[in-house]
Amino acid sequence: MPPKLSDKVDLGDLYLKSLSGRVIAIVKSSIYQANTKNSGLIDVPLLESESKYLSEPLRLCTQDHDWYENDWYVQAEQHIAAIESPHRYAGDSSSKLIDIRSYYRGEPKQIDSLATHIRTPDKLICKAYIQTDVTGWGALKVESLAPGSGEIFLGERYGSVQVRVLGDDWALLDVPTEEVDYEFLYKNVMAYYELFYPFMGEAVFSMADKCKCETYARLMWQMCDPKNRDKSYYMPSTREMSEAQSHLFLKYLCNVEKLALPNSSESVKAEKKPENKIKNKEQLIAALRDAVDLELSIMQQYLYSAYSLPNYAVGDEYVKSGRWTNEQLHLTNGSKDRRHNSGWRGCLLEVAHEEMIHYLVVNNLLMSLGEKFYPGKVLVGEEAKAKFGLEVDFSFEPFSEHVVAKFVRFEWPAYLPAVGKTIAGFYAEIRQAIEELPDLFPRDKVNLGGEHHLFLNEIINRAYPSYQFEVYDRETALFAINFVTEQGEGVSTESPHFEVSHFNRLRSILKDMVNSEMPFEPSYTSLKNPVLDPREGCNLVCDIEARSIMQFYEGCYALMFQMIAQHFSITPLGSLRRSRLMNAAIDIMTGVLRPLSVQLMSLPSGVPGRTAGPPIPKPAVTEASTDIAEGCIAISEECKKLHEMARDITTGISLQTQIELLQFFQEQMQHIAEGKVSREG
Structure with a gap:
C-alpha cells in the first residue's frame, strides 16, 4: 500500500466571491480537511442565488491567499499524437487533424483566434491561429517537416500537444515482397521492440522466435495494420510504428503463405417438439x-x-x-x-x-x-x-x-x-x-x-x-x-x-x-477420407513422402490432446486463457497441424489424379498424470521425439518452423516440471 498522505493544511474558512466581492459561498475548514471522506468533492449552499453573480468570474480566497478562476479553457482531444514523416520520394507531405475544444466558464463557446506556438519549428508546422465554432469544436492541421519529437502550445496558458514525427522509412515500401523474410522483418522492425518491450516475450511470445512469428504472421499483420491504428488491440500500443514498417508484415505474410505453393502444377489440380428419449x-x-x-x-x-x-x-x-x-x-x-x-x-x-x-x-x-x-x-x-x-x-x-x-x-x-x-x-x-x-x-x-x-x-x-x-x-x-x-x-x-x-x-x-x-x-483434388492404415470407407495413402508427413501429423495431433488432457487433469477449473498447457496446444494446432494440413493437400497420394491430405485423426489418449512435473516431463519427451522424427523426414518440404516450435515446448514443459516457469502465464 502507498504511504498515507499528509493532512490538509488548515487555511481557515474559504470564501467563494464574485468579481464585485460579494460572498457567494463559504467552505468551512472542517469540510475540506475531511478529504478522506469526501475525496475532495464538496457541496455547499449558495449564500447568493442571483444569477448575475454566477455569470461573473469567481475567486476563492482566505485572508492571505487568492485563487482566480480561468474563464477560458482550451484543450486538444489528443495530447499525444504521431504523424508520418514527409514522403520525400513521392514529394507528399504528411499531416494530421487534431480536434480542439474551447470552453468559457465550463460551457462550450466559440473562439475566433487563439495563437499557437510551435516549440520545435524544425519538426512541425501548423496555422498561426486556432478557430472554433459556436459549439466549441475546431481542428488544428499539423504537418510534419522532419522525424523527431515536437510540441505545440495552444495559446499562452493552455495545454500543449506532444507530437512524434515517425522515422523516414518510406524506402521500405520499395523493397520487393520476396525479400521480406523473417530476418529482414526482425532487423528493420521487430528487433527494436524486442529490446524495449521485453514483456512481450513473457506475456505473449518473443519476436526472436522465428517459429512463433511464422505461426502468427496473419495475426501480426492484423495487429499492425495501419487501418487498425485506432483499435484497442493495435500494436505497438504507443502507435509509433511507421506505415512503411507496418506493410513489411503484410509482405512477410505473403511469403509465409507462399510456402504452401505446390512444387508442380500437377499436384495442384422446423423440427417438432423432441420426444423424451433421455x-x-x-x-x-x-x-x-x-x-x-x-x-x-x-x-x-x-x-x-x-x-x-x-x-x-x-x-x-x-x-x-x-x-x-x-x-x-x-x-x-x-x-x-x-x-x-x-x-x-x-x-x-x-x-x-x-x-x-x-x-x-x-x-x-x-x-x-x-x-x-x-x-x-x-x-x-x-x-x-x-x-x-x-x-x-x-x-x-x-x-x-x-x-x-x-x-x-x-x-x-x-x-x-x-x-x-x-x-x-x-x-x-x-x-x-x-x-x-x-x-x-x-x-x-x-x-x-x-x-x-x-x-x-x-x-x-x-x-x-x-x-x-x-x-x-x-x-x-x-x-x-x-x-x-x-x-x-x-x-x-x-x-x-x-x-x-x-x-x-x-x-x-x-x-x-x-x-x-x-x-x-x-x-x-484431394482424396476423400485419407488414412495411413486400412479403415472402412476410407482411402489409403501410398506415396512414401506423403505418408511420412501424415505420420508426423498424427504424432503432433496426439501431442496436442495430451497437452489438453494434462491441463484438465491438473486444473480442471483453471483458466484456459492463462494455462501454458492450453496455449501450447493452440500453438501446436496453429503452428504445426495447420501448415502440415496445407502441405499435405498438394502432395501426391499414390492414387492417380488425387493428392493426399491430413489423415482422419485417431482417438486421442485421455489418460494424464495428476502430478504436474511427471505430466510435463512426458510431454517434453514427446516433443523431443517428434522434432527428431521431423529431422529424419526427407522430403522437399521444410519443417524447420515445426521443429523449432516443438523444441520450444520441449524446453518450456521441462521448465514447468522443474518449477522454473509457472503453469499459468
Whole structure:
C-alpha cells in the first residue's frame, strides 16, 4: 500500500466571491480537511442565488491567499499524437487533424483566434491561429517537416500537444515482397521492440522466435495494420510504428503463405417438439459425450475442406497463369490486404474455430455433471451414421458445391422444416433433458466446469462482457446449450444472430457457387477420407513422402490432446486463457497441424489424379498424470521425439518452423516440471 498522505493544511474558512466581492459561498475548514471522506468533492449552499453573480468570474480566497478562476479553457482531444514523416520520394507531405475544444466558464463557446506556438519549428508546422465554432469544436492541421519529437502550445496558458514525427522509412515500401523474410522483418522492425518491450516475450511470445512469428504472421499483420491504428488491440500500443514498417508484415505474410505453393502444377489440380428419449442422468451424460464426438467430427470436416482451398498467395499465382480469374480469386480468398474478407476459405476456418468453442462448451456441460474432460473421437461413414443417426454423410472431402451443401445440412435450424433427423433435434433432446431431469447439479452451485472466457461472438460479448462460461446449475447449462445452437442455427431469420450464424454463412457460400456464371470448384483434388492404415470407407495413402508427413501429423495431433488432457487433469477449473498447457496446444494446432494440413493437400497420394491430405485423426489418449512435473516431463519427451522424427523426414518440404516450435515446448514443459516457469502465464 502507498504511504498515507499528509493532512490538509488548515487555511481557515474559504470564501467563494464574485468579481464585485460579494460572498457567494463559504467552505468551512472542517469540510475540506475531511478529504478522506469526501475525496475532495464538496457541496455547499449558495449564500447568493442571483444569477448575475454566477455569470461573473469567481475567486476563492482566505485572508492571505487568492485563487482566480480561468474563464477560458482550451484543450486538444489528443495530447499525444504521431504523424508520418514527409514522403520525400513521392514529394507528399504528411499531416494530421487534431480536434480542439474551447470552453468559457465550463460551457462550450466559440473562439475566433487563439495563437499557437510551435516549440520545435524544425519538426512541425501548423496555422498561426486556432478557430472554433459556436459549439466549441475546431481542428488544428499539423504537418510534419522532419522525424523527431515536437510540441505545440495552444495559446499562452493552455495545454500543449506532444507530437512524434515517425522515422523516414518510406524506402521500405520499395523493397520487393520476396525479400521480406523473417530476418529482414526482425532487423528493420521487430528487433527494436524486442529490446524495449521485453514483456512481450513473457506475456505473449518473443519476436526472436522465428517459429512463433511464422505461426502468427496473419495475426501480426492484423495487429499492425495501419487501418487498425485506432483499435484497442493495435500494436505497438504507443502507435509509433511507421506505415512503411507496418506493410513489411503484410509482405512477410505473403511469403509465409507462399510456402504452401505446390512444387508442380500437377499436384495442384422446423423440427417438432423432441420426444423424451433421455430418461436419466446417465443417458444425458452419454448424449453429451456423443455431442463432443459430433462437434469434433464436424469441426475436422470444415478444416479439411478449408485447407483443400489454396491460400491467397497460391491463388494469386493461378490468376497470373490464367488458371483463375480475379473474381474467382476474390471469391476463394477475399481481398489482397487479408483484412476483413478472406473469402470462402476464411469463412470455413472461422466456422471451424467456432465449432472448437462448441466442443469446449459441451465438455464444460459434461464436467458440470461430475465427469472428466472427454477428448472425443472423430467419426466418419457408417460409424458416424450408426452413432448419430443422421442421413448426412460424415466424410473428409475437398471443397465443392455438394460438400458445402452437406455443411448447410449440418447446421439446418430447428425453425425450418426438415426431412429426417437433424443435429438441431439432437440438441433439442439434450435441452429438454436438462430442463426436466431432477438433481443434475449440486444445490450449492459449485462450479465444476472450469473458468475461461471463450472468444464467442460480438453479440454475446456485448450483451455479457464478463461471462466466463461457468456451468453450475440448470440456468447456466441451458444458456450454454442455447449458445451452441444459436451460433449454428441463428435462432430465427429475424434474429440478429441469423446473419452471423453458421447456417447463413454457409448458405452464402453455396449461393455464390450456384449463381456463378461458370462452374468453379477451386480445391485441390484431394482424396476423400485419407488414412495411413486400412479403415472402412476410407482411402489409403501410398506415396512414401506423403505418408511420412501424415505420420508426423498424427504424432503432433496426439501431442496436442495430451497437452489438453494434462491441463484438465491438473486444473480442471483453471483458466484456459492463462494455462501454458492450453496455449501450447493452440500453438501446436496453429503452428504445426495447420501448415502440415496445407502441405499435405498438394502432395501426391499414390492414387492417380488425387493428392493426399491430413489423415482422419485417431482417438486421442485421455489418460494424464495428476502430478504436474511427471505430466510435463512426458510431454517434453514427446516433443523431443517428434522434432527428431521431423529431422529424419526427407522430403522437399521444410519443417524447420515445426521443429523449432516443438523444441520450444520441449524446453518450456521441462521448465514447468522443474518449477522454473509457472503453469499459468
